[in-house]
Amino acid sequence: MPIALLTDFGTRDHYVAAMKGAILSINPQAAIIDITHEIEPQNIKSAAFTLLACYRDFPAKTIFVVVVDPGVGSKRRGIAASSGGYNFIGPDNGVFSFALEDDTKIVELKSSEYFAERVSSTFHGRDIFAPAAGHLAKGVEREILGPPINDPVLFEFPKPHPLHDGAVMAEIIHIDHFGNLITNIAQQDLPERFRVEIGGRPIGKHRKFFAEGESGELISIVGSSGFLEIVVNQGSAENLLNAKPGQNFCLTRED
Amino acid sequence: MPIALLTDFGTRDHYVAAMKGAILSINPQAAIIDITHEIEPQNIKSAAFTLLACYRDFPAKTIFVVVVDPGVGSKRRGIAASSGGYNFIGPDNGVFSFALEDDTKIVELKSSEYFAERVSSTFHGRDIFAPAAGHLAKGVEREILGPPINDPVLFEFPKPHPLHDGAVMAEIIHIDHFGNLITNIAQQDLPERFRVEIGGRPIGKHRKFFAEGESGELISIVGSSGFLEIVVNQGSAENLLNAKPGQNFCLTRED
Amino acid sequence: MPIALLTDFGTRDHYVAAMKGAILSINPQAAIIDITHEIEPQNIKSAAFTLLACYRDFPAKTIFVVVVDPGVGSKRRGIAASSGGYNFIGPDNGVFSFALEDDTKIVELKSSEYFAERVSSTFHGRDIFAPAAGHLAKGVEREILGPPINDPVLFEFPKPHPLHDGAVMAEIIHIDHFGNLITNIAQQDLPERFRVEIGGRPIGKHRKFFAEGESGELISIVGSSGFLEIVVNQGSAENLLNAKPGQNFCLTRED
Numbered sequence: 001m002p003i004a005l006l007t008d009f010g011t012r013d014h015y016v017a018a019m020k021g022a023i024l025s026i027n028p029q030a031a032i033i034d035i036t037h038e039i040e041p042q043n044i045k046s047a048a049f050t051l052l053a054c055y056r057d058f059p060a061k062t063i064f065v066v067v068v069d070p071g072v073g074s075k076r077r078g079i080a081a082s083s084g085g086y087n088f089i090g091p092d093n094g095v096f097s098f099a100l101e102d103d104t105k106i107v108e109l110k111s112s113e114y115f116a117e118r119v120s121s122t123f124h125g126r127d128i129f130a131p132a133a134g135h136l137a138k139g140v141e142r143e144i145l146g147p148p149i150n151d152p153v154l155f156e157f158p159k160p161h162p163l164h165d166g167a168v169m170a171e172i173i174h175i176d177h178f179g180n181l182i183t184n185i186a187q188q189d190l191p192e193r194f195r196v197e198i199g200g201r202p203i204g205k206h207r208k209f210f211a212e213g214e215s216g217e218l219i220s221i222v223g224s225s226g227f228l229e230i231v232v233n234q235g236s237a238e239n240l241l242n243a244k245p246g247q248n249f250c251l252t253r254e255d
Numbered sequence: 256m257p258i259a260l261l262t263d264f265g266t267r268d269h270y271v272a273a274m275k276g277a278i279l280s281i282n283p284q285a286a287i288i289d290i291t292h293e294i295e296p297q298n299i300k301s302a303a304f305t306l307l308a309c310y311r312d313f314p315a316k317t318i319f320v321v322v323v324d325p326g327v328g329s330k331r332r333g334i335a336a337s338s339g340g341y342n343f344i345g346p347d348n349g350v351f352s353f354a355l356e357d358d359t360k361i362v363e364l365k366s367s368e369y370f371a372e373r374v375s376s377t378f379h380g381r382d383i384f385a386p387a388a389g390h391l392a393k394g395v396e397r398e399i400l401g402p403p404i405n406d407p408v409l410f411e412f413p414k415p416h417p418l419h420d421g422a423v424m425a426e427i428i429h430i431d432h433f434g435n436l437i438t439n440i441a442q443q444d445l446p447e448r449f450r451v452e453i454g455g456r457p458i459g460k461h462r463k464f465f466a467e468g469e470s471g472e473l474i475s476i477v478g479s480s481g482f483l484e485i486v487v488n489q490g491s492a493e494n495l496l497n498a499k500p501g502q503n504f505c506l507t508r509e510d
Numbered sequence: 511m512p513i514a515l516l517t518d519f520g521t522r523d524h525y526v527a528a529m530k531g532a533i534l535s536i537n538p539q540a541a542i543i544d545i546t547h548e549i550e551p552q553n554i555k556s557a558a559f560t561l562l563a564c565y566r567d568f569p570a571k572t573i574f575v576v577v578v579d580p581g582v583g584s585k586r587r588g589i590a591a592s593s594g595g596y597n598f599i600g601p602d603n604g605v606f607s608f609a610l611e612d613d614t615k616i617v618e619l620k621s622s623e624y625f626a627e628r629v630s631s632t633f634h635g636r637d638i639f640a641p642a643a644g645h646l647a648k649g650v651e652r653e654i655l656g657p658p659i660n661d662p663v664l665f666e667f668p669k670p671h672p673l674h675d676g677a678v679m680a681e682i683i684h685i686d687h688f689g690n691l692i693t694n695i696a697q698q699d700l701p702e703r704f705r706v707e708i709g710g711r712p713i714g715k716h717r718k719f720f721a722e723g724e725s726g727e728l729i730s731i732v733g734s735s736g737f738l739e740i741v742v743n744q745g746s747a748e749n750l751l752n753a754k755p756g757q758n759f760c761l762t763r764e765d
Contacts, residue, residue, distance in 0.1 A: 002279055004272065010687030011266070011521070012548035014564035017514065018734075020543050021567035024512055028569060032543075033275050033287075038267035041688055042744050054269035057276030057381060059283060070744055073719025121719040123734030126567060177265025178296055209328025209376040224273075224378030234297050234325055257534055259527065266521070288530050288542075293522035309524035312531030312636060314538060432520025433551050464583025464631040479528075479633030489552050489580055 001061040001087075003133045006035040006047055007125065008068045015123070019065070019130040022116065026134030035064075042070040044094050045155060046245075049174050052098035053225040055086060064099075065125075065133045066090040073121035078109035078128050079152060080142050087136060089129050097155040110146035158184050166191060166253030172245055173227075179236025181243050185228040191253040196220055196230065198249035199241055203230055210234070256316040256342075257286045258388045261302055262380065263294040263323045270378070274320070274385040277371065281389030290319075297325040299349050300410060301500075304429050307353035308480040310341060319354075320380075320388045321345040328376035333364035333383050334407060335397050342391060344384050352410040365401035413439050421446060421508030427500055428482075434491025436498050440483040446508040451475055451485065453504035454496055458485055465489070511571040511597075513643045516545040516561055517635065518552065518578045528633070529575070529640040532626065536644030545574075552580040554604050555665060556755075559684050562608035563735040565596060574609075575635075575643045576600040583631035588619035588638050589662060590652050597646060599639050607665040620656035668694050676701060676763030682755055683737075689746025691753050695738040701763040706730055706740065708759035709751055713740055720744070 003023060009015040016037050023030050035054060039047045047068040055064060069076075069091040077092040083104040088096045092108070109128055112119070114135050116127040132145055160168035174182040181198075196203040204213070206220045213219040213233035218240060223229035228251075230237050237243060258278060264270040271292050278285050290309060294302045302323040310319060324331075324346040332347040338359040343351045347363070364383055367374070369390050371382040387400055415423035429437040436453075451458040459468070461475045468474040468488035473495060478484035483506075485492050492498060513533060519525040526547050533540050545564060549557045557578040565574060579586075579601040587602040593614040598606045602618070619638055622629070624645050626637040642655055670678035684692040691708075706713040714723070716730045723729040723743035728750060733739035738761075740747050747753060 002283070004276075012546050013684075013686045014545060014560045014735075015686075017543065017545040018564040018567040021514075021564060021569070021572070024541070024543070024572075025567065025569045028512070028541075031279070031283075033272065033279070035269060035272040036267050050269045054273040054276060057273040057280065059276070059280045062276070062279075071721050074721040120734045122731060126734065174268075176268045176270075211326050211329040221377060224375045224381065225269075257538070259531075286534070286538075288527065288534070290524060290527040291522050305524045309528040309531060312528040312535065314531070314535040317531070317534075429523075431523045431525075466581050466584040476632060479630045479636065480524075 001063060001137055002031045002033050002058065003063045003065060003137055004033045004035050004058060005037070006039065006051055006064065006066045007037045008039040008041045008043065008047065009037045009125070011037050015125065018123070018126045019067075022126050022130035023134040026131055027138045030134060030137050039068050042068065044068050046174065047095045048098045048155065051096070055099050058086070060085040061087065063087040063089060063133045063136055065129050066095045067125035067129055068095055069093065069124065072124050077149070078124060079106050079149065080109060080132055080136065080145050081106040081152070082142060087142070089132050089136070091124070092153050094153045094155045096152070098157055100152070100154070105142070106149050106152055107142055107146040108149050111144060114140065114145055160185055160189070160251070163250070168251050169248055170251055172243060172247045172249070175238050175243065175245055179232070179238035180223065181230040181237050181241070182223055182225065183228045183230065183249075185251060187222045187226050187228070190222070190228060193254040195252045195254055196249065197252070198230060198243070198247070201241065256318060256392055257288050257313065258318045258320060258392055259288045259290050259313060260292070261290040261294065261306055261319065261321045262292045263296045263298065263302065264292045264380070266292050270380065273378070273381045274322075277381050277385035278389040281386055282393045285389060285392050294323050297323065299323050301429065302350050303353045303410065306351070310354050313341070315340040316342065318342040318344060318388045318391055320384050321350045322380035322384055323350055324348065324379065327379050332404070333379060333387075334361050334404065335364055335387055335391065335400050336361040336407070337397060342397070344387050344391070346379070347408050349408045349410045351407070353412055355407070355409070360397070361404050361407055362397055362401040363404050366399060369395065369400055415440055415444070415506070418505070423506050424503055425506055427498060427502045427504070430493050430498065430500055434487070434493035435478065436485040436492050436496070437478055437480065438483045438485065438504075440506060442477045442481050442483070445477070445483060448509040450507045450509055451504065452507070453485060453498070453502070456496065511573060511647055512541045512543050512568065513573045513575060513647055514543045514545050514568060515547070516549065516557055516574065516576045517547045518549040518557065519547045519635070521547050525633070525635065528636045529577075532636050532640035533644040536641055537648045540644060540647050549578050552578065554578050556684065557605045558608045558665065561606070565609050568596070570595040571597065573597040573599060573643045573646055575639050576605045577635035577639055578605055579603065579634065582634050587659070588634060589616050589659065590619055590642055590646065590655050591616040591662070592652060597652070599642050599646070601634070602663050604663045604665045606662070608667055610662070610664070615652070616659050616662055617652055617656040618659050621654060624650065624655055670695055670699070670761070673760070678761050679758055680761055682753060682757045682759070685748050685753065685755055689742070689748035690733065691740040691747050691751070692733055692735065693738045693740065693759075695761060697732045697736050697738070700732070700738060703764040705762045705764055706759065707762070708740060708753070708757070711751065
């Protein structure tokens, strides 16, 4: 079972390596995969979305260690959850909100014999979460890592707000490396025909794939995560629209 | 046999992780290596050069999955090639142009039983190419992945243009992280003695290694990829010359 | 035993991949971990600090390959060291200064049968250091890689300078991705009560963890590497203070 890491640690310091070293010290056979370490610092919801966008692509039993942890050292709990056949380890601050399903079981990480020998007040990624992942991958039962809890911190997924006549006020929830604007409108919630307007600017046709747009044309597509995206074929919708994460826009049903 | 990934996906989204998850879901033992994910978006030739610069350093049978794919979803084909003892998987858009040798055998990826269950129109890296790599690494024969083709899209390597008296008009084909200017003049095509001028500025001596230059001095060397490079010892030729990829320059033979 | 890589090669070229390919060509089972490849070009001391900050988190026998190597091709030696149960491979230019302990044993890499077939003058990371790591991980004895040496290049760790009345002139030795300022004052050298002033600006309270600071407040903590850090809860001390690596500041003992 792979261990997949998702943090806001960046890639130029030693922090991610320290976590990997801690995992390998416990479990030299662990297969460690990076999701990304470039979550905006302290942006818990961005980490939650990134996890949502890829966790189902991993094999069953994968252990996701997510460390976006502004409350490290405080009374916020550390948790290990199982849900949908996957394992999740990290701070109890909502990072797993969009991945935990109805079958979720959670323990609070309290069994200090599975922590690092010395636990710092500022780096539980290395001292608590990585060791927990190493032990879990080695066969230690989650139940042994601490007592069960049933009140994890959870965020609601930011759903579009219905307006009138089937129109909705929606939101850009993520802007990717290409400048594609990923929205909070799920494929199954799209009307058959619709118009999108953002920042006073109408978006062109809805298409199946990028190359159906003219080079430089603003279009909408259903992206690979299953959400409506506003994109430019061979260009950046972010730059063209000067768009920001969290920005609202309007989708209107057409008959 | 390792699976080496080369894309323009960047490193801050979930895209690379989704590919790795898809590979591991099919082949949990796969050893996955990143070449880079920072190819300029949609720059097929840059990916082709980066592949050329390192593929021979990998062990035989390595599977290179290259996804710089502006035509995803359109009629452009997906292919699996074998050449020179290596395997190559990705879109048929020329990304493998500089790595395919005379012994190349190619199939078009058409056997949908080796695709993801649901294939998106925008992310064949995850839904077609990663699964093909996982299966190939597991022992599935390339021939089973689809029918043979013999007309892949291929680019010519951008060779220098001969001028007069042994002079050539050459080109910067890549600028690296250090600001070294990698040119299209192969070591074996260098005259014994030559002068280089770029942007009206003469380059200093030709040297064997960086530290032979004065600190801050512009020199030429044969770089580790076997091409002439214009470099600055402990500095950036890119910054000093305000150089751009694709920029032309003149090399003159000296007697 | 894992092989951990630390370089200034950046992540957008083929250089790191070439090293990994070279390792896997010799030792297909090698578990390769990236520490970082974003050390400032040619900044040997920055690499030395990053190695110090994480090497003890790795399992015994880990092979650290550190390539920040402005002298590549010149007469600077390549070395393989063992120290404290770990292995270190790279140029003899001081990169291992902060990790080598009293039990250090070093050989100069001279046995060319353990080099790549062709050794370039500009990329010993690929042609000498990666192969040495591959062979070492496969069980080749360090002693076989070359003759012993006992005069490696070593830097002194930049210790704070004592002033008067227990005050010290200290230094920012690293600024991390979050903008935390890591100083050269080790936890064990901290007076019980102290004041810190930097750039004429007094730092607020000394705390145990980030979230004890008000949002945006400048505080000091002992960071996860065991050094005093100047930080901002949910913000960047680097930006707030316009701080630079190498910058001096004053710590005064309070009674």
